[in-house]
Amino acid sequence: MVSPELIDLAYLVASVLFIMALKGLSHPRHAVRGNLYGAIGMLIATVAVMLSAGLDFTWIIVGMVAGTAAGIWYAYSTKMTAMPQMVALLNGYGGGSSLLVAGVELTMHGAKQSSMELIATAVSGLIGAVTFSGSLVAWAKLEEMKIAKDLRLPGQQALNALLVAACLALSAALFYHPTWIVLYWLIVVVSLVLGFFLVIGIGGADMPVVISLLNSYSGMAAAATGFVLGNNVLIIAGALVGASGIILTQIMCVAMNRSLTNVLFGASGGGGATMSKQEVDAVYATVKSTSPEEVAMMLEVASRVVIIPGYGMAVSQAQHAVSDLTEALMEKQITVEFGIHPVAGRMPGHMNVLLAEADIPYELLKEMDEINTTMEQCDVAIVLGANDVVNPIARESTNSPIAGMPIINVDKARTVVIIKRSLSPGFAGIPNPLFAAENSLMLYGDGRHAVVEILNALQGK
Numbered sequence: 275m276v277s278p279e280l281i282d283l284a285y286l287v288a289s290v291l292f293i294m295a296l297k298g299l300s301h302p303r304h305a306v307r308g309n310l311y312g313a314i315g316m317l318i319a320t321v322a323v324m325l326s327a328g329l330d331f332t333w334i335i336v337g338m339v340a341g342t343a344a345g346i347w348y349a350y351s352t353k354m355t356a357m358p359q360m361v362a363l364l365n366g367y368g369g370g371s372s373l374l375v376a377g378v379e380l381t382m383h384g385a386k387q388s389s390m391e392l393i394a395t396a397v398s399g400l401i402g403a404v405t406f407s408g409s410l411v412a413w414a415k416l417e418e419m420k421i422a423k424d425l426r427l428p429g430q431q432a433l434n435a436l437l438v439a440a441c442l443a444l445s446a447a448l449f450y451h452p453t454w455i456v457l458y459w460l461i462v463v464v465s466l467v468l469g470f471f472l473v474i475g476i477g478g479a480d481m482p483v484v485i486s487l488l489n490s491y492s493g494m495a496a497a498a499t500g501f502v503l504g505n506n507v508l509i510i511a512g513a514l515v516g517a518s519g520i521i522l523t524q525i526m527c528v529a530m531n532r533s534l535t536n537v538l539f540g541a542s543g544g545g546g547a548t549m550s551k552q553e554v555d556a557v558y559a560t561v562k563s564t565s566p567e568e569v570a571m572m573l574e575v576a577s578r579v580v581i582i583p584g585y586g587m588a589v590s591q592a593q594h595a596v597s598d599l600t601e602a603l604m605e606k607q608i609t610v611e612f613g614i615h616p617v618a619g620r621m622p623g624h625m626n627v628l629l630a631e632a633d634i635p636y637e638l639l640k641e642m643d644e645i646n647t648t649m650e651q652c653d654v655a656i657v658l659g660a661n662d663v664v665n666p667i668a669r670e671s672t673n674s675p676i677a678g679m680p681i682i683n684v685d686k687a688r689t690v691v692i693i694k695r696s697l698s699p700g701f702a703g704i705p706n707p708l709f710a711a712e713n714s715l716m717l718y719g720d721g722r723h724a725v726v727e728i729l730n731a732l733q734g735k
């Protein structure tokens with residue numbers, strides 16, 4: 275058996291690597307290195323845990339083989355476009371495993387657990403279960419499943435408060451009766467219901483806030499389980515995930531002009547009234563369409579072009595074609611920039627990751643506030659598979675799922691070309707008057723295909 279000092283040293287090295295990983299991940303230029311540090315740290319932590327106590331490896335190996343096989347199958351069978359859903363599920367599994375480990379520890383050593391360990395056990399059960407059920411609902415919403423449509427019961431806030439109170443009462447009871455294991459599983463059941471209701475009512479523009487919050491919860495649940503097990507590296511790793519998730523949540527709230535309490539307790543981002551087909555048709559009465567050749571001619575005479583990518587760029591995997599188009603335009607001395615909305619796509623940083631994958635220089639990517647100050651000086655704005663993040667309804671309406679959300683003001687550009695397959699709505703499910711604006715032209719088609727055709731026309735092929 276390896277000495278405890280050596281194990282502690284390994285934990286320390288792993289923890290330092292986790293911190294270096296977070297630092298590395300803060301910028302695309304060193305993100306790959308950051309990722310590597312994190313992976314090495316996790317390997318060291320896992321090996322150290324395995325060597326630390328006199329463990330029976332039989333079930334551990336069975337679990338590892340089954341988990342690895344399922345993980346490899348799942349990762350390979352998941353399309354790139356379904357990555358956000360996969361991330362949501364993995365978050366949920368983190369919460370689920372934390373609550374299971376804390377539950378097993380309580381069953382085996384409950385009678386001997388200290389006050390701190392008992393409190394940590396209850397916290398792990400509560401946050402772990404909220405993370406698990408909340409993440410499953412988030413996954414279903416990202417899959418755009420009908421059963422996960424926004425649902426808010428009358429008196430929902432009172433019901434949520436009641437569920438929290440029940441969890442606290444059960445936790446207090448567990449504290450005084452640590453051998454009554456059933457109390458722990460009751461905390462888990464009540465928290466699963468709480469997690470479901472906390473997320474099912476949230477929709478439209480508020481989803482990114484919830485996703486980063488669930489990410490943070492999974493870290494907090496892991497840290498609590500670290501206290502239950504007395505495992506320092508789990509406490510540190512969990513705290514890092516919890517803290518960075520909270521910072522990301524705060525960034526998302528500020529970017530979306532939302533307050534966290536409003537998102538969680540339903541005071542913003544309401545479903546809004548659904549429009550009839552006639553009303554939608556009226557919004558789109560003056561839509562004009564264009565062709566790749568016409569767009570190429572407009573680009574030819576432009577001096578500044580701004581590309582606004584959205585979820586459709588991810589679906590069509592258009593980033594490499596966009597990179598080629600950017601290069602061709604820059605060769606013609608045309609300034610090209612990208613307007614990146616903080617919630618474009620389906621996960622935080624989605625567009626940045628795709629554009630970095632296609633080697634588009636990071637300096638060309640401008641955040642929403644920066645690009646908005648110069649939209650009037652833009653000759654052609656190309657909206658590539660984006661919809662909600664450029665929808666002027668957000669500025670004008672108070673009764674829509676995206677009301678109050680800051681958008682990229684593409685309508686201020688001289689000409690706007692919108693590339694998408696149809697007039698279908700985006701994630702928030704509402705029509706977009708931008709498509710019918712006087713300076714807008716629709717280029718219908720798959721994002722990648724359309725960009726390739728524009729490029730061919732530009733190069734006279």
Ligand code: NAP
Nearest residue numbers: 479482584585586617619621622661662695696700701721
């Ligand atoms: P969006 O509003 O969901 O619109 C995406 C558009 O892409 C659709 O209207 C669709 O129109 C088009 N599209 C789909 N496949 C395409 C293809 N192959 N080629 C071309 N176009 C295609 O996307 P967004 O503007 O990026 O806004 C993101 C939305 O997701 C926001 O409401 C945000 O709150 C929400 N959300 C974001 C996150 C996050 O963390 N970023 C997480 C959860 C939810 P067609 O079908 O007509 O082609």
